Amino acid sequence: VKQYRHPVGEELIELPGGFIDEGENPQPAAEREMLEETGYKFSHFHYLGMSAANPGVLNNFSHFFIATGGVKTSDQKLDHNEEIEVMLIPLEEVKIKLLHGEFRQSLHALCLFYGFDILKQNMISIAD
Numbered sequence: 860v861k862q863y864r865h866p867v868g869e870e871l872i873e874l875p876g877g878f879i880d881e882g883e884n885p886q887p888a889a890e891r892e893m894l895e896e897t898g899y900k901f902s903h904f905h906y907l908g909m910s911a912a913n914p915g916v917l918n919n920f921s922h923f924f925i926a927t928g929g930v931k932t933s934d935q936k937l938d939h940n941e942e943i944e945v946m947l948i949p950l951e952e953v954k955i956k957l958l959h960g961e962f963r964q965s966l967h968a969l970c971l972f973y974g975f976d977i978l979k980q981n982m983i984s985i986a987d
Contacts, residue, residue, distance in 0.1 A: 860896060861944040867963075872946065872956065874967045876921075885922035893926055895936045897945050902928030905983050907973040912966060923970040925977065927985055950985070
């Protein structure tokens, strides 16, 4: 997705994501956020791991997934303060953008590196 990020003053290419609601587990939160931000529902979510964004000052963790088997089922359901453009980019182009530093949100870049490593090891198939 692409969205404007006011603190850095520019549009960034990112992955869909958001907060885990109280009492919610990471995977259902990922499923909900993907549907809300993109309008796509996915048949499989493969857990990649988690990371602390900045454990010296923050107490949150980010959870990473690869979602496969996506089908557009609805329009976006964005929060009032969100303006998100859905971008459908072939995986090879995503890899090039990642290696050229075009994913500038560090946790999203980390998720992509994890994901490409899992795909390289044939641990999952994007056809799932």
